[in-house]
Amino acid sequence: VNLILLESQEIGADGVARVEGERARHITTVLKSAPGATIRVGCIGGGRGTATVDAVSLERVDLRCVIAAGDARRPPIDLLLALPRPKVMRRLWAQIAAMGVGQIILTNAERVERNYFDTHVIAADCYRPLLIEGLQQAADTYLPNVSIHRQLKVLVEDHLEALTGESQRLIAHPGAAETVSDAVCRTAHTAVLLAIGPEGGWNAFERDLLGRHGFAPVAMGPRTLRSDTATIALLTLAHDGFARRNSRYSYPHA
Amino acid sequence: VNLILLESQEIGADGVARVEGERARHITTVLKSAPGATIRVGCIGGGRGTATVDAVSLERVDLRCVIAAGDARRPPIDLLLALPRPKVMRRLWAQIAAMGVGQIILTNAERVERNYFDTHVIAADCYRPLLIEGLQQAADTYLPNVSIHRQLKVLVEDHLEALTGESQRLIAHPGAAETVSDAVCRTAHTAVLLAIGPEGGWNAFERDLLGRHGFAPVAMGPRTLRSDTATIALLTLAHDGFARRNSRYSYPHA
Numbered sequence: 001v002n003l004i005l006l007e008s009q010e011i012g013a014d015g016v017a018r019v020e021g022e023r024a025r026h027i028t029t030v031l032k033s034a035p036g037a038t039i040r041v042g043c044i045g046g047g048r049g050t051a052t053v054d055a056v057s058l059e060r061v062d063l064r065c066v067i068a069a070g071d072a073r074r075p076p077i078d079l080l081l082a083l084p085r086p087k088v089m090r091r092l093w094a095q096i097a098a099m100g101v102g103q104i105i106l107t108n109a110e111r112v113e114r115n116y117f118d119t120h121v122i123a124a125d126c127y128r129p130l131l132i133e134g135l136q137q138a139a140d141t142y143l144p145n146v147s148i149h150r151q152l153k154v155l156v157e158d159h160l161e162a163l164t165g166e167s168q169r170l171i172a173h174p175g176a177a178e179t180v181s182d183a184v185c186r187t188a189h190t191a192v193l194l195a196i197g198p199e200g201g202w203n204a205f206e207r208d209l210l211g212r213h214g215f216a217p218v219a220m221g222p223r224t225l226r227s228d229t230a231t232i233a234l235l236t237l238a239h240d241g242f243a244r245r246n247s248r249y250s251y252p253h254a
Numbered sequence: 255v256n257l258i259l260l261e262s263q264e265i266g267a268d269g270v271a272r273v274e275g276e277r278a279r280h281i282t283t284v285l286k287s288a289p290g291a292t293i294r295v296g297c298i299g300g301g302r303g304t305a306t307v308d309a310v311s312l313e314r315v316d317l318r319c320v321i322a323a324g325d326a327r328r329p330p331i332d333l334l335l336a337l338p339r340p341k342v343m344r345r346l347w348a349q350i351a352a353m354g355v356g357q358i359i360l361t362n363a364e365r366v367e368r369n370y371f372d373t374h375v376i377a378a379d380c381y382r383p384l385l386i387e388g389l390q391q392a393a394d395t396y397l398p399n400v401s402i403h404r405q406l407k408v409l410v411e412d413h414l415e416a417l418t419g420e421s422q423r424l425i426a427h428p429g430a431a432e433t434v435s436d437a438v439c440r441t442a443h444t445a446v447l448l449a450i451g452p453e454g455g456w457n458a459f460e461r462d463l464l465g466r467h468g469f470a471p472v473a474m475g476p477r478t479l480r481s482d483t484a485t486i487a488l489l490t491l492a493h494d495g496f497a498r499r500n501s502r503y504s505y506p507h508a
Contacts, residue, residue: 002478091345095483138477181435181494221493223392224256229349232483233490239475240435240491 001026003040003048003139005132006065011043016054017063024061027053033061042141043067044132072142075100076191077238078164082109082198083148084227086119092228093127096144097134099235102191103145105163107152111200122148152206156213160193167193171202171210172234173217180218180234184241192241194234199227255280257294257302257393259386260319265297270308271317278315281307287315296395297321298386326396329354330445331492332418336363336452337402338481340373346482347381350398351388353489356445357399359417361406365454376402406460410467414447421447425456425464426488427471434472434488438495446495448488453481 004023011017019027027033033053042048047068054062079096083089083106096104106122108114120126124146131143147163149155168189170180184192195215202210211217220234242249258277265271273281281287287307296302301322308316333350337343337360350358360376362368374380378400385397401417403409422443424434438446449469456464465471474488496503 095480098477098479098483099487100477137480140477179494179497182498221497223352223354223394225352226349226391229352229486232486233353236487236490237494240433240494243433243475244436 001030001133001136003042003136003141004051004063005042005044005136005141006063008043008046011065011067015065017041017051017065018060019063020060024059027061028056039063040139041065041067042135042139044135044141044143045072046070046141047072048139048141072140074102074142075144076242077101077235078103078105078167078191078193079231079235080105080107080160080193080195081227081231082107082196082202083112083116083122084198085113086116086121088226088228089116090121090126090130092231093130094134094137095228095232096235097131097140098138099134099232100138100140100142100239101144101235102142103147103163105147105149105155105160107149107155109152109198109206110203111198117148117150153209156209160213164193165191167191169193169195169210169213169215170218170238171195171207171215172197172220172230173207174219174224176217176219178216178218180220180237181241181244183216183218184238185244192238194238196227196231196234255284255390257296257390257395258305258317259296259298259390259395260317262297262300265319265321269319271295271305271319272314273317274314278313281315282310293317294393295319295321296389296393298389298395298397299326300324300395301326302393302395326394328356328396329398330496331355331489332357332359332421332445332447333485333489334359334361334414334447334449335481335485336361336450336456337366337370337376338452339367340370340375342480342482343370344375344380344384346485347384348388348391349482349486350489351385351394352392353388353486354392354394354396354493355398355489356396357401357417359401359403359409359414361403361409363406363452363460364457365452371402371404407463410463414467418447419445421445423447423449423464423467423469424472424492425449425461425469426451426474426484427461428473428478430471430473432470432472434474434491435495435498437470437472438492439498446492448492450481450485450488 049067051063295305303321305317305319
């Protein structure tokens with residue numbers, strides 16, 4: 001954890017936040033912060049700053065916070081992900097948030113098993129703490145927006161434009177000519193939407209549907225990777241493409 | 255699983271391999287292969303090919319294999335990794351093998367807890383099946399070489415050159431000017447050795463030691479990632495650098 005995240009309503013008008021549970025234990029036992037110590041903090045959806053540890057008890061830590069005003073910067077990368085199996089998805093939440101994404105759009109596909117949508121792993125009370133864990137690791141404050149769609153066709157035809165706006169739409173496809181990093185590097189779009197299929201791949205109908213809605217195929221090497229590995233690899237290459245385009249790109253740091 | 259891997263001694267002089275356990279179950283219940291069906295196979299350390307399913311019983315499958323002669327191609331990327339905590343390392347084995355590495359060199363560092371070296375997760379009978387799982391996912395046959403070193407100084411001064419030969423040595427460092435992909439793209443070295451530190455980073459002595467032994471700092475973005483996420487990101491960028499240098503680079507496919 002490189003930053004302790006606070007909900008805006010946890011911070012009082014006097015700038016003092018009282019944290020309990022996991023975060024309090026982390027401050028006292030991992031960071032070993034005593035009263036007077038300074039730690040890095042951030043406000044979910046807001047700025048980052050520092051806090052002075054005011055008081056420490058077994059179960060509670062009082063933090064006197066000085067946090068920059070303004071909203072968190074949204075990463076320029078959105079993810080359209082065919083829902084992986086629950087065990088893999090559970091591991092992915094924190095890693096995706098740590099890599100930095102604006103939005104996580106989970107969808108059904110022929111090769112996604114229907115019962116994946118009935119699991120707790122896509123409930124907000126399960127994934128929100130995992131996203132926050134990833135943000136604390138990466139010292140970011142932007143909580144990705146999450147939406148869940150049981151019909152790919154309805155999502156792509158009716159909702160995707162409102163969700164993502166004007167993005168460069170890319171679909172990972174073995175054998176495509178251009179790499180993700182090159183594709184992101186060359187366009188003028190300010191944001192990118194990456195589509196990642198299920199373990200067995202999109203079927204012909206789904207590929208065609210996405211192709212007709214502007215998703216251009218990009219290569220990510222010839223190896224077939226598990227969903228979680230592929231997702232991290234693609235996010236890495238997309239961030240690298242932005243960095244090659246603009247040497248000052250260094251999300252989330254200003 | 256995109257390829258069933260066989261040990262060379264499992265394949266008889268007549269080309270028939272008898273597989274049991276996990277692989278047999280995978281062939282019958284996931285691939286649903288009946289006698290006469292053709293599946294993709296490979297020989298660990300050797301070539302790839304196909305096999306005809308000859309006989310199927312509850313616990314055993316007979317495969318008549320036709321596998322290309324020759325040795326597996328070694329990926330041009332080696333990893334020098336400060337041993338992550340056991341839970342993270344356990345998850346990493348398959349993912350590293352799926353990404354493609356020639357060699358995994360695990361080392362101690364100040365910020366690695368000593369007891370990590372006493373765990374089962376770095377015993378060959380634990381990691382070898384996990385590496386094979388990753389290779390089967392990526393349809394590769396090259397089993398990475400693994401070595402474990404309890405003293406970074408002894409490793410770097412006395413053993414690293416013999417282990418890796420003439421490699422471009424890179425160390426991930428927040429704030430470095432050049433990105434991993436750019437660094438790999440511009441050099442004439444045929445192989446790269448990537449050093450990845452522990453969660454808390456290398457200490458000053460370790461950074462200096464590695465610097466004096468030719469490790470050049472490269473950036474991988476400003477975010478501090480967990481060891482497993484960072485490892486996948488770095489391997490992705492190194493492969494991408496090779497692909498940018500040579501448009502025909504597409505390890506492991508010829």
